[in-house]
Amino acid sequence: MLRLSVLALTVSMSVAAFAAPQKNEPIQPIEPAVVTNQAKVELGKQLFFDPRLSKSGFISCNSCHNLSMGGSDNLPSSIGHNWQEGPINSPTVLNSSLNLAQFWDGRAADLKEQAGGPIANPMEMGFTHDLAVDVLASIPQYVQSFKEVYKADKITIDEVTDAIAEFEKTLVTPNAPFDKWLKGDEAALSADAKAGYKLFKDVGCTACHNGPAVGGNSFQKMGVVEAYETNNPAEGVAGLTGDDLDRFKFKVPTLRNVELTYPYFHDGAYWNLEEAVDVMARLQLGRKLEKEEIAQITVFLKSLTGEQPSFTMPILPPSTAATPRPQPFVK
């Protein structure tokens, strides 16, 4: 009886609270991308899919930020040149334009700076910026596209990463059920999702996971109340600052499309969203959640899956006799 009346109260409160567009929520809707330079976006899309930006001719941006798979590779850590095991989980490229900085430790200020990283990282694409530019400059259709977009005769790595970033800015995922609910569509969320969202706020998750990306806008220590146990040696921001206070401080990942971006955390150690919720509540908030609470929060989190980027697979211009050849088996 008591249970029933509590439930009834919750429902009536929900109806009262959610009848109009939600105004003062800690999470805001994702807005569709506004494309101002379609030619640059198209060029960036080609580059994003072009494995010739890697030494092997086999690995493209899309290899580890697979747009068929939530903009990630769904592996604990990525596979790089010569099948090297990457040091950290590959973050989703979806909605990454909303991040305050890029990489887990924020060492790149923006998407453009980020895009240059993997190309030249010996453990990732294993190439150099000069060689990547040499490849592109040997392909007349690329030369033409760069000329049209950048009004310059010479391709530079600055332009390459700028175009990739411009494409990546289009990779937002609007119209998630949660966003529809935020905009006033009461039926867009199930009762469990609504209850999960309430818990998500009440428990304190929104302290870090807030804003349109439900994260991505601050650095926080992984393991506040309790230490996070991992074999992964990554130290987070401390690796850049050398400051002991920054140890295990990482950029808070976006929870947008979190249903698609398993496995979770910087070490990719947790495959199930329920487990990840449990770990976060305990380690960050000192709260041991009940199974049913975890289930409801998980239902809410799945309502953050938005419309995935929909685009035509790019066709890449062919190499020429002048194009430096890929070297897949040269270490």
Add this chain to the structure above:
Amino acid sequence: MLRLSVLALTVSMSVAAFAAPQKNEPIQPIEPAVVTNQAKVELGKQLFFDPRLSKSGFISCNSCHNLSMGGSDNLPSSIGHNWQEGPINSPTVLNSSLNLAQFWDGRAADLKEQAGGPIANPMEMGFTHDLAVDVLASIPQYVQSFKEVYKADKITIDEVTDAIAEFEKTLVTPNAPFDKWLKGDEAALSADAKAGYKLFKDVGCTACHNGPAVGGNSFQKMGVVEAYETNNPAEGVAGLTGDDLDRFKFKVPTLRNVELTYPYFHDGAYWNLEEAVDVMARLQLGRKLEKEEIAQITVFLKSLTGEQPSFTMPILPPSTAATPRPQPFVK
């Protein structure tokens, strides 16, 4: 003077011969695919792009038959599980439905049989058919799609490869300049392309490279007049039959989109189309072509680049707690 008059004669003959649709040519146009089961094609497209059909969760059909790159990987031989070096050049999937059999040695009768090969090949996707089916059966959206397409409750490898093959059958490339010319558009080919085509026939290339796919419809010995020098140990059809007469007999590759499918031959040893033309003429036909002849044939060959498949990048359904996890770093 003599040269000029020969040229004039050629031109006037060309005009006379090419005024109407070409009737009795050894090459026929590629026709657009007729899709009778769109749901099956869509399912096949997802599977073609799904790296979860590999042990690593990293390699999909599209990794080595990249539809952004002429349906090939543009590498001498492919990169397989754990970065293993494949034994042979990855043939293009474009127009592969027109082949009389699949693989260089024709060991698979059709696309469906072919599709099962790389999944279970330890050097390629490194998985097993059972595990691939287990992965798919753990994903509700796949279970639903298979149920809709095959009217059965249980996913089988037979259905998996059938759906992949159905998608691959759509990967034809109609409306190449050469096809437009075949259909009567005189302006679709340059004078050099027409001269190159005439040479292509006169020299004897069409003995093997004929039909809509300009190849793919017979097995021939590599190195008829002169032996082909290579370090590649592949023996071709002899590997299947044990018959010494079948040594170095390979399926004649299609020349459709040959501009995009470098490097050439079963060992991927030649990157430039001009060199490949020279080698073929010498080794197969005993003919040392002049540089200009090679150039003209190459121009003709580039007129075989058709409309590349244009489709929306598939979005893959997420794994669940029940999905067997990828094992990228287990050998």
